[in-house]
Amino acid sequence: SGFCKRILWPLFHMMSSEPADSTKVSTKERILSQSEDGSTQYPAASANVHQFDRSLWQTYTVVNRKFSDVVVSVYQGESTLIWIHDYHLLLLPMQLRRRLTGAKIGLYLHTPWPSSELYRTLPVRDELLRSVLSVTLLGFNLFDYARHFLSCCVRLLDLEHFMKNGNILIEYAGRRAVIRVSHIGIDPERFSSCIESQTVKKEVHRLLNVVNGYRSDSDRRRKKESVEPVRIVCGIDDIDATKGLPFKLLAFEQLLINLPQYREHLVLYQVAIPRDVPTLQKLREETYDIIERINEEFGTESYTPVIFVEQRLSLVERVALYQASDAMLLTPIRDGLNLIPYEFLIAARPGKGRLVLSENTGCSRALFSAIRVNPWNSQEIMYSLDMALCEDEQQAAEEQAADVHNLKSNTIAKWARSFVSDLESIEEPKMRHRVALGLGSQGMGELADLNYLDPMNIAQKVQGLLANEANELLFVFGYEGVLLKSRGTSSTSDENFGSFFSKAGRSKALESAGSSAL
Numbered sequence: 001s002g003f004c005k006r007i008l009w010p011l012f013h014m015m016s017s018e019p020a021d022s023t024k025v026s027t028k029e030r031i032l033s034q035s036e037d038g039s040t041q042y043p044a045a046s047a048n049v050h051q052f053d054r055s056l057w058q059t060y061t062v063v064n065r066k067f068s069d070v071v072v073s074v075y076q077g078e079s080t081l082i083w084i085h086d087y088h089l090l091l092l093p094m095q096l097r098r099r100l101t102g103a104k105i106g107l108y109l110h111t112p113w114p115s116s117e118l119y120r121t122l123p124v125r126d127e128l129l130r131s132v133l134s135v136t137l138l139g140f141n142l143f144d145y146a147r148h149f150l151s152c153c154v155r156l157l158d159l160e161h162f163m164k165n166g167n168i169l170i171e172y173a174g175r176r177a178v179i180r181v182s183h184i185g186i187d188p189e190r191f192s193s194c195i196e197s198q199t200v201k202k203e204v205h206r207l208l209n210v211v212n213g214y215r216s217d218s219d220r221r222r223k224k225e226s227v228e229p230v231r232i233v234c235g236i237d238d239i240d241a242t243k244g245l246p247f248k249l250l251a252f253e254q255l256l257i258n259l260p261q262y263r264e265h266l267v268l269y270q271v272a273i274p275r276d277v278p279t280l281q282k283l284r285e286e287t288y289d290i291i292e293r294i295n296e297e298f299g300t301e302s303y304t305p306v307i308f309v310e311q312r313l314s315l316v317e318r319v320a321l322y323q324a325s326d327a328m329l330l331t332p333i334r335d336g337l338n339l340i341p342y343e344f345l346i347a348a349r350p351g352k353g354r355l356v357l358s359e360n361t362g363c364s365r366a367l368f369s370a371i372r373v374n375p376w377n378s379q380e381i382m383y384s385l386d387m388a389l390c391e392d393e394q395q396a397a398e399e400q401a402a403d404v405h406n407l408k409s410n411t412i413a414k415w416a417r418s419f420v421s422d423l424e425s426i427e428e429p430k431m432r433h434r435v436a437l438g439l440g441s442q443g444m445g446e447l448a449d450l451n452y453l454d455p456m457n458i459a460q461k462v463q464g465l466l467a468n469e470a471n472e473l474l475f476v477f478g479y480e481g482v483l484l485k486s487r488g489t490s491s492t493s494d495e496n497f498g499s500f501f502s503k504a505g506r507s508k509a510l511e512s513a514g515s516s517a518l
Contacts, residue, residue, distance in 0.1 A: 003060035005276065006053075007122070008087050012111045013242045013334040014118055052123045064091035072099050081423055084135070086110045094131035102430035106423045107132065108139035111336035116151040129156060133172040137423045139180045141337055141362050146181050175429055180422060183366050185412045186339050188404075191346045194319055203320030207232075211267050211324070213302030228265065230303070233385065234325040236271045236313070236340050237332070241283055244331040244358065244375045245272065249290040249306065251331070251381035256298050256305060259386055264303045266389070268329070269321065272310045322347035327354040327388050331375040335362045341370065342407055351397035353404075354388040356381065368406075369399035 067089060071082060083106040084092055093105050119125055129152060132138065140146040146168070153159040153170055161170045161179070168179035194200055212230050233252075237243040252268045272287075274280075291306045298305045313321070322328075328344045338361055345353045345367070357364040358375040365372075371384045 003053075003056035004088050007056065008090075009111070010241075011118060011122060012087060012114055013336075014112070014114045015241060015334065057124055061091060064089055065095060067092050068095040068099065071096060075100055075103065078102060078104075080104075081420060082106065083108070083420070083423070090128050091131050093134040097134040102428055104137075104423055104426065104428050105135045106137040106139070106419065107135045108419065109145070109336075110141070112142075112334060113140065113145040113148045113152075115148050116155045119148075119152050120156060125152075125156060129153065130172070133157075133159075133170060133177050135177055136426050136428050137178050137180055137419070139182060139419060141181075141183060142365070143181045146179050150179070178422075178426055180419070182415060182419070183363065183410070184337055184339065185407060185410045185415050186342045186346070187412055188346045188408045190315070191319055191322075191343055194316065195323065195347060197316070199316050200320050200323065203316055204324045207269075207320060207324045211269065211307065213304070230264070231266050231327075231389065232269050232325040233266065233327045233329050233389075234269045234271070234321050234344075235329050236318070236321075237273070237330065238275045239272045239280060239283060239287075239310070240275050242332055242334045244333045245270070245283070245287050246290055247333070247375050247378070248329055248331040248381070249287065249294065251378040251385070252306065252329075253290070253294050253297075254378050255382045255385060256294070258382065262386075262389075263298055263305075264300065267303075267305060267307060269307045269325070270309070271313055271321070272308065273312055274310060318343065319347045323349060326352050327356065327385065329356045329381075329385060330361055331358045331373070331381060332360055333358070333375050335360050338362045341367060345369070345400060345403050346407060348400070350400065351393035353400035354391060354396055356384050356388050366406075367403050369396070369403050 071092075074080075075082075081104050082096060082100075085108055087109065090107075093107060096103060096105055113119075119129075122128070132149075133153070138149075140149070150161050150168070150170070153161065157172075159170055159172055161168055163169070169176045170179070208229070211232055235248060237245055237248075239245070248270070249268075255266075256263055288308075291308050294306050295304055322344050325344075325348065328341065328348075330338070330341065332338070335358070341355055341357060341361065341363055344355065353369065355367060355370040357367070357370045357372055359372040360375060361370075361372075364370050371388055373381050373384045375381070
């Protein structure tokens with residue numbers, strides 16, 4: 001619940017940092033507020049203003065600096081490539097660029113990038129943006145996120161992008177950053193190789209017994225003769241406000257209300273992976289309230305409409321769930337990388353790999369067989385799920401096979417090799433530290449060994465002075481001795497400064513000699 005989860009995660013997913021408190025209404029109330037045409041009304045934006053916690057930012061900075069120290073210690077020159085992942089280390093590129101000029105640095109962001117109107121509300125927006133622009137190659141999952149980033153650059157830093165040889169480039173600080181958009185794949189062999197294992201088959205057998213309400217194998221054989229087996233719609237999501245769990249549950253409730261043929265014949269098997277997020281408790285309470293209502297209304301002694309499992313699943317358990325299911329339903333309201341649909345398509349039975357995905361799911365546009373829905377429209381989700389379950393199995397198998405072929409051709413290993421190859425091919429100039437003298441470009445000089453001031457070192461020294469001095473301290477910052485008496489000269493201003501310092505009692509005057517780039 002530090003800077004990453006409290007500040008960056010909700011901001012990058014374009015949500016309020018505390019969505020439950022900000023709206024003062026539950027997800028159910030927001031979802032059930034619908035217009036006459038049945039479409040769900042979008043909730044009003046929050047007017048609450050949250051205090052920015054500088055201590056979280058300082059901790060984030062320190063952690064990134066520790067990573068920087070380690071990378072610098074093992075860096076072996078131009079043959080070394082540096083590849084950074086995700087929003088936890090967004091300050092690392094600039095810290096490395098200052099110390100390793102000419103280094104080839106890649107960054108791939110696993111999350112969305114917010115619109116410029118939201119990103120500009122971040123107090124440390126410029127620091128993060130300038131750091132990200134210090135990379136050699138910047139990767140996004142979707143072009144929408146790259147477009148948001150480019151918009152931030154032009155609106156906040158007045159930096160325009162341009163195209164060259166089919167690449168998107170941005171010039172910043174005398175060098176260029178290249179923008180790349182690419183989907184991450186999975187390792188298909190990892191999933192397909194364990195489908196026929198006995199452990200997976202045993203787990204599938206157990207799941208079907210649970211879903212159908214069988215108490216024993218004999219009970220299963222007896223009921224199977226007279227009752228059609230229950231079909232399964234599965235879902236695997238983090239317990240996070242961005243994943244739209246309440247939206248999914250409300251749509252499933254509408255399905256059972258409006259299409260009674262699915263009662264006692266369809267189960268939503270929802271796996272919720274615990275996460276340490278600020279709104280976890282309120283989200284859990286809201287989710288369990290909806291589940292309890294659905295199960296009380298439509299459940300029987302041997303039929304539970306919603307089976308909710310709050311735990312992490314092993315590879316065997318995931319593959320078994322995919323094998324037992326007839327469809328998958330995911331309704332995130334904002335999503336970055338989400339590889340669960342890829343796993344499902346690889347491991348599901350032929351013709352059973354039906355996908356109903358929110359249009360905001362990170363991989364939805366890369367899948368031919370997926371039915372894309374508006375996660376805020378419960379009626380659209382309901383009818384799309386019905387359409388998926390009624391689809392001809394042969395047609396579903398053909399569409400699934402097309403996606404499986406694409407996934408096997410574009411694995412995560414191939415994606416990684418492609419990113420590294422692009423990073424290697426980009427020329428990264430060796431920059432010398434520059435110091436501007438005056439306002440014109442003619443006063444620009446270069447220093448090879450410019451020592452940067454360490455903000456944390458300064459903070460520690462200041463804390464020590466404050467602890468040892470009884471009176472208040474006066475800090476006066478100058479440049480190259482302009483506030484001190486020059487050798488062999490006599491200056492009235494020097495005398496005035498000295499008189500002023502002497503009147504300050506125990507105050508100390510500190511001068512920073514050199515240039516600071518904090």
